[in-house]
Amino acid sequence: MNIRSYKPEDWQRLCEIHDSSRLDELRLTVGTEAFLSLQQTAETEGLFEGRLDVAELNGLVVGFVAYDDEELTWLYVDPLYYRKGVGRNLLRHAIANAGPVFHSNVLEGNRPALQLYLSEGFIVVERMEGRLVGNEAFPASGYLLKRRKE
Numbered sequence: 001m002n003i004r005s006y007k008p009e010d011w012q013r014l015c016e017i018h019d020s021s022r023l024d025e026l027r028l029t030v031g032t033e034a035f036l037s038l039q040q041t042a043e044t045e046g047l048f049e050g051r052l053d054v055a056e057l058n059g060l061v062v063g064f065v066a067y068d069d070e071e072l073t074w075l076y077v078d079p080l081y082y083r084k085g086v087g088r089n090l091l092r093h094a095i096a097n098a099g100p101v102f103h104s105n106v107l108e109g110n111r112p113a114l115q116l117y118l119s120e121g122f123i124v125v126e127r128m129e130g131r132l133v134g135n136e137a138f139p140a141s142g143y144l145l146k147r148r149k150e
Contacts, residue, residue, distance in 0.1 A: 001055055001056065001057055001085070001086065001089055002055070002056045002057075003053055003054070003055050003056075003089065003090065003093045004053065004054060004056065005051075005052070005053055005054075006052040006053060006054055006064065010054055010061050010064075013054075013060075013061040014038060014054070014061070014064050014076075015037065015038045015039055016078070017061070017062070017063060017064060017076050017077065017078045018037070018038035018064075018074075018076050019035075019037050019038060020078065020079050021076045021077055021078065021079055022035060022038075022076065023035055024079060025107065025110055025113070028107075028109045028110050028111070028112075029107040029108065029109040029110055029140070029142075030107065030109075030132055030138050030139070030140050031138070033138070034132050034135045034137075034138040036134060036135050041134045044134065045073075045074075045133065045134045046066075046073060047066050047073075047074060048066075049066075049068070049073075050066060050067055050068030050071075050073070051066065051067055051068065051094075051097065052064065052065075052066045052074075053065050053066075053090070053093060053094075055077075055086050055089060055090050057081070057086075062077065062078045062080075062081040062086050063075075063076060063077035063078060063081065063086040063087060063090050064076055064090070065090040065091070065093065065094050067094040067097075067098060067102075068098075069098055069099035070098070070099055070101065070102065070103065071102070071103055071104060072091070072094050072098070072102065072103070072104040073104075075087060075090055075091060075094075075104075075113075077090070082112075087113075087116055088116060088119075088120070091116060091117070091120055092120065095120065095121075095147065095149075098149075099149075100148060100149045101146060101147070101148050101149075102146070102147045102148075102149075103125075103144060103145060103146045103147070104117065104122070104145050105128075105133075105142050105143065105144055105145070106142055106143050106145060107132075107140060107141070107142045108127070108140075108141040108142050108143065114143065114145075117145050117147075118145075120147070121147045121150075122145040122146060122147040123145065123146060123147070124143045124144070124145055125144050125145065125146045126143065126144040127141065127142070127143055127144075128141065128142055128143070128144060129141045
């Protein structure tokens with residue numbers, strides 16, 4: 001697996017990955033009625049504000065991660081590559097390139113994501129109630145997770 005910086009020619013593939021895996025995430029959490037495509041949300045939710053890296057297998061982009069020194073904001077994997085180490089490798093890559101304290105949010109009900117973060121040293125520091133970021137018409141609850149570098 002190769003992890004590299006995003007290139008504009010990756011855009012269509014990122015849309016495909018996000019849109020299919022976001023539906024899976026919403027099925028586990030607030031419901032698919034809350035779905036908005038990457039095309040609709042990338043700019044307003046800051047996809048390009050920090051680092052954006054992609055994971056490739058045999059030249060095919062199979063996942064992506066967006067983050068800055070303090071926060072991981074996006075982590076999506078093509079559903080055909082779930083449970084094959086793509087998400088874990090992207091998460092480890094972000095951790096290695098982040099600052100000493102790193103945090104993220106996980107929607108309540110997204111057990112696969114929560115288990116991944118916990119297995120990589122994150123701890124739940126707060127349970128939050130509010131509105132779904134990016135689609136505030138929907139109530140949502142989730143967890144604030146933090147990890148300190150050793």
